[in-house]
Amino acid sequence: SLNLRKQVDDCKPYIAGETEASVLKRYGLNKVVKLGSNENPFGPYKHAKKAMQESLEVVNRYPEDDYVELTATIAKINNLDVTNIALGSGAGNVIETVARLLLDEGDEVLIAKPTYRLYREVSILMGATIREIPVKSDFTYDLEAMEEDITDKTKLIWLCNPNNPTGVINDRKELESFIDRVGDDVWIVLDEAYADFIAGGQRPEIVELLKNKKLIVIRTFSKFYGMAGVRVGYLMAQAAVISAFDTITEPFCVNRTGLFAAKATLLADQEQADRIKNLILDERARMESILNEMGFTVIPSSSNFIFAKLPNDLYSATICEQLMAKGVIIRECDAWGYPAYVRITIGKKEENDFLLNKLADVIEN
Numbered sequence: 001s002l003n004l005r006k007q008v009d010d011c012k013p014y015i016a017g018e019t020e021a022s023v024l025k026r027y028g029l030n031k032v033v034k035l036g037s038n039e040n041p042f043g044p045y046k047h048a049k050k051a052m053q054e055s056l057e058v059v060n061r062y063p064e065d066d067y068v069e070l071t072a073t074i075a076k077i078n079n080l081d082v083t084n085i086a087l088g089s090g091a092g093n094v095i096e097t098v099a100r101l102l103l104d105e106g107d108e109v110l111i112a113k114p115t116y117r118l119y120r121e122v123s124i125l126m127g128a129t130i131r132e133i134p135v136k137s138d139f140t141y142d143l144e145a146m147e148e149d150i151t152d153k154t155k156l157i158w159l160c161n162p163n164n165p166t167g168v169i170n171d172r173k174e175l176e177s178f179i180d181r182v183g184d185d186v187w188i189v190l191d192e193a194y195a196d197f198i199a200g201g202q203r204p205e206i207v208e209l210l211k212n213k214k215l216i217v218i219r220t221f222s223k224f225y226g227m228a229g230v231r232v233g234y235l236m237a238q239a240a241v242i243s244a245f246d247t248i249t250e251p252f253c254v255n256r257t258g259l260f261a262a263k264a265t266l267l268a269d270q271e272q273a274d275r276i277k278n279l280i281l282d283e284r285a286r287m288e289s290i291l292n293e294m295g296f297t298v299i300p301s302s303s304n305f306i307f308a309k310l311p312n313d314l315y316s317a318t319i320c321e322q323l324m325a326k327g328v329i330i331r332e333c334d335a336w337g338y339p340a341y342v343r344i345t346i347g348k349k350e351e352n353d354f355l356l357n358k359l360a361d362v363i364e365n
């Protein structure tokens with residue numbers, strides 16, 4: 001045998017979305033539209049692109065000063081201190097490091113079903129046991145059931161708001177009071193990868209909770225800021241947690257180009273963020289209404305993707321396969337336990353139209 005750690009056997013591979021290149025080649029197509037990985041089709045801001053070019057002049061040096069500058073910028077924007085912020089190579093890397101920070105063999109971990117799959121894998125790898133708590137019929141978290149499932153072994157609860165793959169948010173007040181109650185005893189990780197898409201006023205207020213609860217909030221530049229390819233994410237927590245995180249994380253795991261881009265993005269004027277957000281949300285509304293007309297049951301989204309039930313008991317994996325052959329990548333949800341649902345990322349108008357067109361073909365046949 002290879003003699004790997006025994007937990008590795010229990011982990012399932014992370015199935016990333018199909019890429020344009022692989023689909024182009026497999027089906028001999030000349031055009032592929034990728035709406036499978038919740039990326040932002042508009043890409044990084046122009047300030048960020050310029051900053052990335054400038055970074056190339058200094059990539060011979062380790063990026064220590066850039067860590068300091070980006071954490072200071074994030075702290076300022078969030079009304080926190082620099083000691084409350086640490087960086088990682090995307091939220092995925094932060095999630096993995098947080099699992100290493102908190103979890104021991106035999107610990108219990110609570111996650112929603114369905115939710116982002118990385119939580120399960122990183123927790124299992126640390127030897128923890130998973131309990132999955134099904135979401136309610138409106139796809140919000142069953143926070144009461146989660147609280148009831150807490151035992152003296154429960155170490156950590158992974159929350160994702162908006163949740164992936166559903167795009168659904170939880171009531172702000174309910175989430176805040178859950179963290180307030182539970183966060184004295186059990187660690188809570190609030191993954192806010194998509195929180196910038198939440199409509200005003202519905203986003204939980206975390207600054208006060210971060211000061212004295214067992215709370216870690218995770219964010220990323222991959223989604224809202226269109227920088228999935230440069231890999232920058234961060235966490236916010238009490239200073240002692242951040243210090244421990246920095247002790248165990250790989251030194252300089254965020255590259256200098258990504259750090260330059262992230263800082264430029266946060267310093268860019270709000271107008272760009274608002275414009276791109278509105279483009280995406282307008283397209284989401286348009287897609288929701290067309291999908292409804294096509295017979296889908298669309299779950300109201302607070303993110304840049306749509307979770308929808310196919311009409312006529314169609315099977316999502318088959319539909320997604322057929323769409324791929326026509327040059328559109330979306331996500332089947334059987335792997336999450338929802339064989340009748342698909343997850344569609346909101347693209348540019350022309351990309352969405354391309355999808356709708358192919359989808360109509362596939363559904364009719």
Ligand code: PMP
Nearest residue numbers: 090091092116164193220222233
């Ligand atoms: N959290 C959630 C909920 C996600 O959907 C993703 C990406 N699919 C991530 C974290 C990881 O994002 P990244 O590593 O690109 O920052």
